[in-house]
Amino acid sequence: MGKIRLGTKSDLVVCLEDLITPRETDAASPPVEVMILDGAAIVNMLAPGNAKTFSGYASLVFLPCITSQLQHTSRMDIVWDEYFPDSLKTDTRKKRGKGTRRRVEPSSSIPGNWQAFLRIDKNKVELFAFLATRIATTETEKQIISTNHKEVLCTQPRDVAGLAPCSHEEADTRILLHIQDAVRQGYTKVSIRTMDTDVVILAVAAAGRLDIDELWVAFATGKNFRYLAAHEMAVALGPDKCRGLPFFHAFTGYDTVSCFSGRGKKTVWQTWKACDEVTDEVTTAFCALATTPTISTVDDFFYTWTH
Template sequence: MKSKAKKQFEKINSDCNLFSQLFVAAQVRNTKLEVFFKHKNHPWPPALSLHGRLRLPSNKSELLHCIDASVQPETPTYFDAKVVDGAAIVHALPQENTSTFSKYSDNIFIPWIERQLQGCSRMDNVWDTYRPDSLKATTREKRGKGLRRKVSRNTKLPSNFAGFLQGPTNKEELFALLTEDVVKHDYPLTKQVYITSGPRVQSNQANITLMGESDHEEADSRICLHVNDALREGATTVLIRTVDTDAIVILVGVFHDLVQHHPRMQLWVGFGTGKHFRYYHVNSICQELGEDKARALPFFHAFSGSDVTSQFSGKGKKTAWKAW
């Protein structure tokens, strides 16, 4: 595979050769230089494309520094509901002392769910879905494909677990196994656990009305459906756990629609991992931004570069925000 620097060198060399040929032709035909430079010499705009591919942003989380509220209330110690990006949690949890996928579920993932339930009454785990024709395919290819390994309860956990999680099929099978175990596990009667399974939602309690099916591919947007359902069921303080800037952007974008129906709601986001973990109070962010900017934030995020749209060359989120 060619390095980025080598591709750039080949592109510049090609541009020089093309420019020389066109310039000579323009001189012979007595073409005006103003007209000559009006014509494009690339099949794609270099400001938005990197060697014919999307110019993906290198640091989406810069946007969070732009919208961060100057003041926010103290983070609650107990929430009515927690909604988590399940894939992000699987990436973050350790795999020490687990030899098989079954032991990973029993000794790592289920105990993590139980610990989270100590600080809330309801917990929703939302998985991504993986479609071969998705716009996200470009971003996933950039992250790598990983080694394929069939997931079953007795299958040995791969030594390179992060590499294993780069494969969409690997993740689908792992998430299905974890979903089955989460639903079957015994929790305190006062605790409700919801977990997605493809387009459907499953729960540990059989006597409750489940959410309808959803065709959302990304957990980032599907999380909003679970937040709305928790609010309709009486929750007021809701924590969303994620590591993706997109999730916060979408929540800010739909905040004013949610607050119209649930004026007492308090939305919090637990973002990041390890020493970079922190809480964002969505109510405070939206109050400082104002309704117009809050609603427009998803467009701004997509326009300035996201997982499926190019950023402008040399123009990051902070530069775009200052211009906005």
Template sequence: MLKPSKSRNFDDYADLVFCTYIRKHLETVTRVDVVWDAYIDNSLKATTRSKRGKGIRRRLAQQNFEEKVVVAINAKDVLCYPPRDDVSSLTPFRIMLHVSDAVKHGLKRVMIRTVDTDVAVIAVSLFRDDIGADEPWLAFGSGKSFRYISIHDLPNALGIERSHTLPVFHAFTGCDTVSSFAGKG
């Protein structure tokens, strides 16, 4: 999603690209949650991850974000700034739980940035009953395929029943953990 640019290694990428991207967003928003993909043992994603290699993990230096909230998730930990005593509602790899937590803390307009169709399908299917935000948006794709999608308008256009059944059809046509029909997506 974020091109490496002139980065020579992961440290450069973290400093020059990733942290710069997060800081830029913190200029205009009150909260940023960073949720990484998880690779559960014996899953298709774990196989993909093993082919890519493990690499070196790097802890980013803590920064002062003043009046902002930053939540970062890795495979096991929930890290918050400012620190919170109870992070049990922010289970790792559950993006919609982060949206729900943001709404519980007063946010009504939420943007989910992803390149993953699974996230888009789940967001649309859960909007009416589970998300709770007045105006959830999806910043989806990258490059020429990037677009903003109004999650709150799609269930109205599709209808409640169709919105709720989207994950079933998506599972048969190519979600990350289920094989798709050859040539059909």
């Protein structure tokens, strides 16, 4: 009927978890040196509470959360989504429902329905830029890095040539640049906070490519929250399948890619496991597509990484 078939993306996370020994759900958070936050996910989780204005939200809700997390790490990166006109993601965002437009100014009143406010792209564009600017003025001796459109803002002076300017639309793939930058700076233990399955998949692929000891993903919320050891998953999966994993994820059903009729990710995953002899051919084909500039791939991830 003119619409793509939508599957359950998170099924692939379950497949990856089955490769390793699960971590105790009540275990303390793993010690890391760098924490990378999916900014949009954090804003979705942090309701305004008693904050009356956007300035109040920043000073009473958002920044206290950031500074409390900073106590357990040496560096923190907050990565925000971008919202481009005529994006392939536009249709996906429309499915989340309608919202209310509200200009983001320090003295503007916080809307009563926070989730409805966050359904409007222009609201988020202004809010993310506002919070990024406030983050950059945080008084701390530690390094906090926040993306701000194509650029980055830092609390401590440093060379940001490896991070900006950046043309990625979504935080999903831009997070990888920040992981790579952390590794180049000598850090070996990194954690990502997200609620997005796509970030988990990319983290496993990154762990298989980068010289990093530990890459953790603090994933989901509530009773489903857990820490995923992306580095262990990458070892269990092997380097060849790690290379093909992101395209496998997109090819078997993504926000803008239809899944197979009657065949979910678990079924396709089992097929791939049963046909190890074709991994080289599949991975080669996937990477060939990924390095062809004329083919549209997920958020330029493949082309960026292979060039």
